[in-house]
Amino acid sequence: MSRRLRLPGYIVVAYMTVGSLIDILVSAQPALIHDIRWRLGVSTLLTGATGTELLGALLFLGLAIATSDVVAMWVGFVLSALLGCLYLGAGGVFVFDALQMRGQVKPEMLSRYNASLVWTLVRILFTGAVLLTIAGACMRAARALARVLDRTGTDPASTLVVGIPATTGAGGPTTRTSGERAKAPTA
Numbered sequence: 001m002s003r004r005l006r007l008p009g010y011i012v013v014a015y016m017t018v019g020s021l022i023d024i025l026v027s028a029q030p031a032l033i034h035d036i037r038w039r040l041g042v043s044t045l046l047t048g049a050t051g052t053e054l055l056g057a058l059l060f061l062g063l064a065i066a067t068s069d070v071v072a073m074w075v076g077f078v079l080s081a082l083l084g085c086l087y088l089g090a091g092g093v094f095v096f097d098a099l100q101m102r103g104q105v106k107p108e109m110l111s112r113y114n115a116s117l118v119w120t121l122v123r124i125l126f127t128g129a130v131l132l133t134i135a136g137a138c139m140r141a142a143r144a145l146a147r148v149l150d151r152t153g154t155d156p157a158s159t160l161v162v163g164i165p166a167t168t169g170a171g172g173p174t175t176r177t178s179g180e181r182a183k184a185p186t187a
Helices: 006-027 036-048 050-066 070-104 107-152 178-183
Strands: 165-167 173-175
Touching (some): 006 036, 006 050, 036 050, 036 070, 036 107, 050 070, 070 107
Antiparallel strands (some): 165 173
16 A cells, blocks of 8 residues: 555645755745855745744655665665755855844844844754754664564565464474565375
8 A cells, every 4th residue: 555655645745845946946046155144034935934844854755664665765864964964054055144244233123133033043953953864874774674684585565473383293383474484285
């Protein structure tokens, strides 16, 4: 059942996460990289997408684990690690831009500006840290599944013990795994 949901699940997660990033890119046009106000505006838009990005990464990891998809787990590791590092880097750029812009803020608005600066920075850094945590979870899950597959040499679904009693010659009934049943000689 979960294998049938794999492709539609990945499509929905990709649409959700990539769609929010495309929304930011479209909203930030024309790109004025050298304008501090533009960079602060993009940082604000990026902060608004943090919930969607985190939810998408978590759903991707959950879907990869549910379907025992090692390749997807490694893809999730690479993408989450890359996005996490980009968010942390964006936090550093945001701090420098916000401090440079601080001189242009009216004195009566300074406390509000500082509060929004801190809140935005916390959200950007939190998102980066959580994405790196999800990357670590993807890597650990992929390694664990690879160990299981190496040890059994079969699909992880066949490693379950199925309680079908089989009689042996001298003893009573025993329980064999599905792999042992396939190897057992027939009479």
